Amino acid sequence: MTRLVLFGAPIVIAVSILFSGSDSEPPTVTGPAAGPAPSGTARPAAAEQAEEHAEEIDTLPPGLAAPEMKEIASRLVASAEASTLDWRSQYGAIEDIGDGTGYTAGIIGFCSGTNDMLQLIEGYTGEHPDNPLAPFLPALRAVDGTDSHEGLDPGFTDAWREAARDPAFRAAQDATRDRLYFEPAVELAKLDGLGTLGQFIYYDAMVLHGPGIEADGFYGIRDAAMRAADTAAEGGEEKAYLDAFLDETRKAIRARKVQRDTSRIDTAQRVFLSEGNLALDKPLVWQVYGETFRIT
Template sequence: MTRLVLFGAPIAIVASIVFSGGDSEPPTVVRHAGGSSDSGSAAPAAEEADDHAEEIDALPPGLAAPAMKETASRLVSSAEASTLDWRSQYGAIEDVGDGTGYTAGIVGFCSGTNDMLQLVEGYTEKHPDNPLAPFLPALRTVDGSDSHEGLDPGFTDAWRRAAEDPQFRKAQDATRDRLYFEPAVRLAKMDGLGTLGQFIYYDAMVLHGPGVEADGFYGIRDAAMAVADTASEGGDEKAYLDAFLDQSRSAIKNRKVQRDTTRIDTAQRVFLREGNLELRKPLVWKVYGETFRLT
């Protein structure tokens, strides 16, 4: 199950720019079908993180530590692909019928949600003679929709061929980190959250997309902050994370398709209830009724 909403519309995802250290290209403009044009609180949150960049960078690595990042990747993969072997998903691609076109790769990059377009554009810029390059015009055309126009036939085979290239796998890793992992982890640290909270933010960023609407990551964070103070505001970390998971769960339940909430109910909520705020192993959780273990 991947995020079912398009990114904020039209918003600048300033968070991914600020969190990468301020040397990036100008903010990316992405769209949300039927969404508002309000930039919401994403930019203020990013600016605040930028103001505290030195303090954030001085904190323990948390989820960014290599072993913890591997754990996070396996946890996300259990929910996205029902496997702990997240590296097996570089070549995965299908239309799951959720209105976002083709879903592919290690975090479900979608042809309708701009992240797939960013991935293929960046990969093609460095490696112009790749199997996906001929499909770039079509990807630009279908961006923001569920259309396959210009992608069929051939795109799925081209994706699988590209996934055999180690450089394309590296490009997927880099795009995941830039759009989802790094912004989520750094914002979680700013909010005073431990490793579990950082993972909860990351999973929500992947699942919901970095939108500012009620069903996007920043909208969910805003709603949670209206209910409970973050740890950095002096609040109780577990109470805040409970509120965040409540809002994330509500956003899932309000969807028309793929409304399963087990990645929260029998995974993240279990870790939180156990008080495992540092996400220490062993970890046992269920997604879609299947039990997973990390020891």
Template sequence: MTRVVLFGAPIAVAVSVYFGGGGESQRPKDDPSLRVSPTAFAPDPLKAGSPAQQRERDDRIDALPAGLADPAKKEIAARLVASAENSTLDWKSQYGAIEDIGDGNGYTAGIIGFCSGTNDMLQLVEYFTREHPDNPLARYLPALREVDGSDSHEGLGAPFEAAWAKAAEDPEFRRAQDVMRDRIYFDPAVRLAKMDGLSTLGQFIYYDAMVLHGPGLGQDGFYGIREAAMKSADTAAEGGDEKAYLNAFLDAGRTVIGRQKTEQTRDSSRIDTAQRVFLREGNMDLDTPLTWRVYGETFRIGS
């Protein structure tokens, strides 16, 4: 994990969207009414503009093909991410997983690698506790708030690990993990990828980058990587070649990975021998069968 803390100052983002057309690998066609001004500053480019503009933009995005949000494609995405995050395709077995992998983010746990040091674990436990106040993790909220932004285990340790595993036996905690995965990572990544005119593969590349680097606004977070890529190549929504843009995005993400502190976190195989392979093969719809390598292991989906 190279994920950065989920805090940050606003970033300038220019977003163009285009809609329409049937056929394979459907992507939107240009629609000036959905463009966000390059001078608009907002932490979330999906919320830029007036409420009316936001509603119109949301309606246009909702009218697009499902892409990665299609249940079958979302399942593929979950398995791809699990191969990198947990060395398994069985992502549903990971709700109770918890460990410190030594990446400076404290505990990493659950289906998406929620981290005690990067705010998303805190958001998850706060959300679950609002819904279910008597859950086993509720007593650890003060400690989670204290360690947020660090790799500390102060006030957590083995009892917290046991409480996480116990909570994961509850279907409601598993549902809460699904909800927060989608709220923090999946939905923003997929919707923004659609705004950038990207195919299902492009949507997955955004999602995996959001998971790996976090939705941070600095140069090492997702939005910083996107900004760097947009300086090198036009998005499909801006009339650019999608493959060229995605290669620029992967290059920018790989640069961030290369700045990490440990050999483990500097491994870029989830780009080099997975996403880049799909892109080189032109598998823009992320169709199966898929074969890829990540962190030295080979994985397959489909025959």
């Protein structure tokens, strides 16, 4: 989701490190397959590398982080997550979609079973202790890592929708999305020499698969793509690397038992890439679940 003329070609950071079928119905909201690692576990090496080179990354054009581009990214993700371009309508969305991650809710599918929902509500409660979700924190801690609703039913879904009317909770969702998903994905994409489209592809994969190091997590997918093709930062051709990354993302989706639709790859991201739209310039026309979307 995106654009700056400078992002029409690969941007390479001069660093010395070498970086080692389709279902027909869309979900209402979709959660990451694997959430943030629990506190105390090792961070992926790639995340550490991006942090080490934060100063170099900050000198690059904003790309997907530019306000207009970030808005487009949010709309593109919402088309796949909720079949809408109105991503702000999803703050109060919540349901169990049967994918083994418990309740899925909010603008990028925070899940009660993948730790990100817990982080969101703990942070929000720290600033606003009397919020409607605060009484559910003990239950959320107990079900973290499972698909259980124990201690959450009844009342949690109503409390989420009530909290979503609070601008502070909406801001907390934005901030948690940025901290756990958007910023790490965009920063690492820049470190890999990727332009705006590549930054979006990383971000969408981070949202969909979660920041896991296993084969179906974001970092695992990136590792597999890097075995198949060199990144632009390694001297590879950007389009070839992104093709490899999308191949691996598609494999991860198809390996699932549920929610195996790959149209967000096949008729959206792959379309932009085949058109050579590495800057994600408008107009953008794509399909998800057979429905056509446009940003002009």
